[in-house]
Amino acid sequence: MHKRVTLADVAQLAGVHPGTVSRALNEKTESQVNQATARRVRRVAKQLGYTPNAVARGLRTRLSMTIGVIIPDLTNPIFPPIVRGIDSYLAPRGYSALVVNTDGSNTAERTLFESLMERQVDGFIVATGHSQHQLMAEAHSRGVHAVMVNRDANGVPYSSVIGDDAQGIRAAVEHLVKLGHTKIVHLAGPVGFSTSHIRASAFVAACKEYDVPGRVFDTPAYSIEAGQEALDALLDSQLDPATAIVASNDLLALGAYHSLRSHGLRCPEDVSVVGFNDMPFAGDFQPPMTTVRAPHFEMGVESARLLLSEIAGSLSGAVMVTLPVSLVIRGSTAAAPH
Amino acid sequence: MHKRVTLADVAQLAGVHPGTVSRALNEKTESQVNQATARRVRRVAKQLGYTPNAVARGLRTRLSMTIGVIIPDLTNPIFPPIVRGIDSYLAPRGYSALVVNTDGSNTAERTLFESLMERQVDGFIVATGHSQHQLMAEAHSRGVHAVMVNRDANGVPYSSVIGDDAQGIRAAVEHLVKLGHTKIVHLAGPVGFSTSHIRASAFVAACKEYDVPGRVFDTPAYSIEAGQEALDALLDSQLDPATAIVASNDLLALGAYHSLRSHGLRCPEDVSVVGFNDMPFAGDFQPPMTTVRAPHFEMGVESARLLLSEIAGSLSGAVMVTLPVSLVIRGSTAAAPH
DNA sequence: ATGAAAGCGCTAACAT
């Protein structure tokens, strides 16, 4: 933009060698330099308005201090907290996060991955649910550092950070059983997502544990529409109606609200609904949604911590961190009608 | 992470000079190279798994192909669409967005700005509402490229992209007046935000235009709590109760929902409420919220377009782009009670 | 404690 001030400029005005300026201005090498010289260099640097060039430094040190974050879609409300969690850990350590959206496209994911590689990111945090493991397998064999968040590593030896979904679903089922529900249905997420699978399996297991007959219905997407249509189909069929619904995420649960309303059913008086994620404003819907809170911010923090540890080489091997979830009981669940 | 493949490696195996490889691999210089040579170079590059080093290129070209995006908080639902809009314009053009959050802190904003400068971003998109203009004034005098989004430039000669808030508020007031409301209240955003000021002024002007007495109440923040408390105070006072509320954003309107409910007032039967922004899920609250939709994604796109134009030097001077907004009528507004 | 020199990987002006 203007004439940039470089290290050499500072060195010249301070009457020292550029190498000395470099040492004086860097925390870790400052001690190698005479106190007085260091002070003078800093004064001159400030006077000149010197701004270090991180690109030049990165070229030399082979460290970009940048982390690539690959998510499906920032407008999906679970991702902003994850990204902020990541950033809150990275920023104080001098790292920046470069966030990209795949919109669920595998080819986009590949392209973005390569683009981040070109930018010399020091590692990746990957949150895309149904990713081809092939990409990550290749990345691993290339020696690329990465951590998975909100998904398992699916065989590739990368660390991952997930919420304890199974426990969350179990708590939801237990809550409903204690309210007297015996006919419980699970609105499962689309096949191919590891979260869908984990939650559906946990639902089946929990129903077995509590000795209630649980039925599972797949949906084609984690969306309001998908939830509404799935429940519409269920409600329109001749099947024995359920009195409680455990949805695989809050959007699906919201779709269930719509479907219930359009069928003249009240929530929670006629049918109880439990969501998953506790996305923003889940407590502001009508009725306020009972849901499983996943600690998204903390998952972001933890994934960043893990990644920096791996980069630093202080990680033994791939670990799997499971963070506790909690059932948030609000107004969408009540005693079963008789 | 492994032994990196460089231009020189490709050159050696292809039996040409590095300069030739550089030309062969770059779109704009490819024509300067023999077809056959170019093909061979590309083949070798692929064979070796060559990944260009964008950091090295950036150092040489003085172009990082990175844009700094400064926002208050990614978890505020209006920002993800803006960021995605920005990204949708930048990505196809080879640019990446480096997004940072200030959390409303001026000192954080300064620090982050400097950090982005160090990373040699080619320009900034700034969405922080109550920013010290001082920072941007300094930036401008430093020759830094920038565009403001969702806020005005406040005297600094930078371009800005905003929604037509005044028109949106006017449409809201008109809608309420046509429904027979005469006692309308505006829940204004916190002072210091340009959006608060613009919307409050527009409210006053619209009330004058439609000849209804409009009252304005300030809130200390754009939050649910602030909206609830402000309306609580109003409802608990002896003032002549309003039959309609125009809030400066959806969060404030949501707070109004809560306050109304806790006072035994129904929305929209007793009191109509209009929000602003049409944030995600505004239509899923109970009642579905009537609100002014601001084209956040498009605002992002437009700000990115403007910024790249300015960087390319193809912009005459600072322009102010105002994008149309629209009133989305849902269930929170109805005829005034008599 | 500081200077000297080399080079990270690339592009671009100049030469042939």
Place this chain on the structure above:
DNA sequence: ATGTTAGCGCTTTCAT
């Protein structure tokens, strides 16, 4: 059409 050369701004051995 391709080779040569010279850096971009920084860090980091190696000397002194």
